[in-house]
Amino acid sequence: MSHKIETKNYEPPRMGLLLLQFAIAFLFVVFFARYWYLQIHRGEEFARLSFENRTKIARIDAARGEIFDKNGVPLAENYITFAIAIVREDTPDVDAALAQISEWTNTSYEELVEKYNKNKYYVRSFDPIIIVADLPLELIAPIQSQLYLWPGIHIVPKARRHYPQKNTVAHIMGYVAEATKEELQEDENLSLGDIVGRQGLELMLEDRLRGKKGAAAMEVDVFGRSLHREVISPAYSGENIYLSIDIELQKNIEHIMQNQAGSVIVMNPDTGALDALVTLPSYDNNLFVTGFSRKEWDAVRLHPRYPLQNRTIQSMFPPASVWKLLMAGALLEKGVDPRDTVFCSGVFKLGNRQFRCWSKYGHGNVDMKHSLMYSCDVYYYEKALDLGIDYIADFAKKCGFGRRTGIELPHEASGVVPDREWKLKKIGERWQNGDTVNLSIGQGFMLVTPIQQAVYISSLLNGGKLLKPQLIKDAEPEIMGYTPISPEHCKLIADYMFATANESRGTARIIKTEGVHTGGKTGTAQVVKIKMQGDRRKKNHEMDFKERDHAWLGAYAEKDGRRYVIVTMLEHGGGGSSAAGPVTRDIIKLLFPPENTKK
Template sequence: MSQFKGSSFSYEKFGACLLLFLIFMLFSIFALRLWYLQVYKGEYFSQKARENVERRQHIYAPRGLISDRNGVLLAVNEPSYSLAIVREDCPDISATLNQISAWTGKELQEIEAEFQRGRSMVRSFENQILVPNLSFDMLTRVETGSPYWPGVKIVVQPRRRYLQGEVLSHVLGYVARANEAELQRDPELRLGDNVGKSGLELTMEHTLRGKKGLKRMEVDASGRVLHEEEIVAPVSGQDISLSIDLDLQQKAHSLMDGKSGSVVIIDADTGQIMALVSTPSYDNNEFVFGISHQNWQELLNNPHHPLQNRSIQSTYPPGSVFKLIMAGMAHMDPEVRTTDRVFCPGQMRLGNRIFRCWHSHGWVDMTKSLVESCDVYYYQLGDRFGVDRISSFSKGSGLGKRTGIDLPHERAGLIPTREWKRQRFNEGWRGGDNLNLSIGQGFTLVTPLQIARFTAALINGGYLYKPSLLLDEVRADPEKLPWSEGARDFVYRTMIETVDGDRGTARRLRTSGVVVGGKTGTAQVVRLLPEHKEDDPEAVEYWLRHHGWMAAFAHAEGRRYSITVLVEHGGSGSGAAGPVVRGLLDHIFKKDKAG
């Protein structure tokens, strides 16, 4: 019995010790865990705790303002309101997205797609913009209902506004929301940011775009801001002044109303662009607000292509304007004299082909050939000089290559060569190609800006300046025309006679007290059938009519301008482009006198 009791006592003692051991181990584990959390990971969890009540948010920087050469504002900023959510504060995202759809009238699928697109780019405690550019009605509805929907925020952003709309849309371009590729390419951009998409807004993006600031906010458990302070101040974008004269730009735009084409006016002595118009145009504000699908499709499907900047992105046969190049080259040839005469019966035969002139001019020397724009004279020069000389001289005169203007997507045009034709068509250069080239037809293509730049060089001493849209741009060393002074002087005087002479094709440009020179050009689009009368463009279907050119210069009181006008399918240079130049001359020089 005593043995049994001793055994029982041993078991009880062992059980008590085991219990004490387990209690000790449990407290040891708690102590070790407490040490791990409070000491080893204390700083980490302290930071996490602070993040629960402290958030950082970017402060938007206003974009730089754009003004014309006289300080008139062209592009400004105004406040806009965007609807965003903070996912961390949003207890029911699906219900919240459904409510946002009800507030804004946007399809739920569209809201959900925008949410999914942006969630990987925005941290859960940051504003994720879902609906930009809220109207005042939408803003009122959201402001009224948002207190009952945690995580819904109204974000104030600067929004671009273009005060002249269509008048300057091809120059200024527009800004719109950055796409995924732009966001990935530029680490400074955030979802919902606007970036330049075209025009100067694109090429001057990093100048116009400011640097965001940063603010620290204390928030409560529901996400309401208790306190905030600025950590880094935002830096506004740099303002820029353009060389454009808004008054002249507006006049040129109005003169092109109802026409498709381009107007380029350059200060010949500096290369600064005073006006750059392309019509038809579009309202660039639509893209800032978010263009509708219907309006976007209308712009894309418009046969007159209003989105295209015709001054630099469209190329055309130069027509008779190209004769200025041919005359300059001929003047420099020692075997050609300006007094040499060619008989023009209204056509020239080469092999079994007939190349026609627009008129029977009789005996023609070099001066008369330009004043009256005789094709036969230049056919013979083309046959004499050949493509190699003509192409080389033309490219040296600024054609067939980009001018370097600070606008995107400028086209180089085309001055054809033997090699180009063989690569393009797998056939050799022919004699008839020389004749077409000599009058600016065939394969030759130029932009209105190239012609304006070349015309400016004729009157400024032979300098091909880079066309500039910025008023304070440092002028780079210009290229030099490969022309002798005598050749330039001859073409200069002959262009004046084309205006002042009784039979000149640019007679309508005569302006009292102003030296004006001009050259008309009628660029053939297709070869018209005999039944189409050349003197009645209205009888020809619009898309088959010739393009009308006028390349002109004017100077008075020390100011020299190069003016080029191109009217698509205008029928003739004198009839279509001439009245536009006439109106510009009246405006410029009446304004100068008034000033």
């Protein structure tokens, strides 16, 4: 370029140019090194953090198994309620959110704050914390329409347990409750708000009912909104369980018992399956799920007849004359000839003590059959002394008394079979022959539960098998042991029970039913010493109910190959025959409806 003239008399400062070169090099070195450090040296670590940023593992709740009776009538079911929850991580201003929830639901702000603070440490920051449960349905729509203003507040569905049969099977079902902090810490499969069984079958069958939670991986944006959801492991619902209980029967028995306190067990003597397990009074187990009001709780707590008690398995009573069924077995196995007779004059003398037969005038000469039929006490007074306490106590224990039957319900009582050692330990006195005499007719220290009676009577029918009482439909029979009574002797005692129910002067004649093979043994357990009114025993209805006798009736009924053991126990109900008799009779009619009324 000829017209250009290189007359550069200006040179930029050399040090300045060097400075600029240095600046460029500096820029390159610094950022090359830094990018190397971040992307190559720590790249994997940041890749993982980035993955964790956008991936969240969400629980998929598993539905709790439902429970039905033998015919499929629901006894425990789930229904959906809605709750307001806060997701901590997505809530910019928790206080404002709580204040808003308090306004929506008209609950006190302080209460909500307390609830939030109590629970926040038990949930992950992206899991909802339930603030208000059981949202009334009419509130859901208005709240839902404003939720877009409140990131972090959610309406979440929550499964609730419901027992449609309420009181009728409350003791069998038990109830559920939210897992406690301790349970949450112990069991990593539980999360806040999960329900667990607390009582009854809900507690005993927890493992089968609970099911298995699933998990889903969610890709979320910075606001926690899920963009993509992938199930990692599916949730498995808990098992649906059918019971051997027949809810219709259960209800009808309840009806028959009217307002009496007591229990009725209807058991299949061949399988141990329980068709009915009634205990009265009862309570509404739904209240344990939804919460009691003060009034409701007081009504249960202060009730004079303790409705929370499951009388079939938790209450222990003297077995009274029903015990003679066991004594008969003990005598037969000792080789006593059932035809041997004892003379009953109405009173039995032991030293200078007198033991009365229930019949003031005595029964005359009685053999074993008639001792059961008339429920003669003197026969057993005398025979028991021959057997001795050691043999009787041992025999009773072998027949399932003094230990739990193994029914799958919590808090079963084991009863008491007193012996020498027991008395010395508990009472601090030596065993007397008088104690043996008392024991022989099921009075004194002896205590049994109705379910033990049912298991023993069943063993008489099934040839000596002590079956575990089963609540689950079609459960495999479980033999817990064998009584020492031979099948022949079992049959003999069962026949005597038939006579008691069917022959004239039999004490259980009230349960005689046309066309049904029935047998039974009554019992009247004295609560206090016999009260005499002059020369006459006080009648039950003349006494305060707490002093009245307990009425027992252990029975069986069979027709067309179907048979049941029915144990009726009426607490302070009065005489075995007069009080428990009509109840048992009506139950037999329920189980075997008379031909002409059959559909």
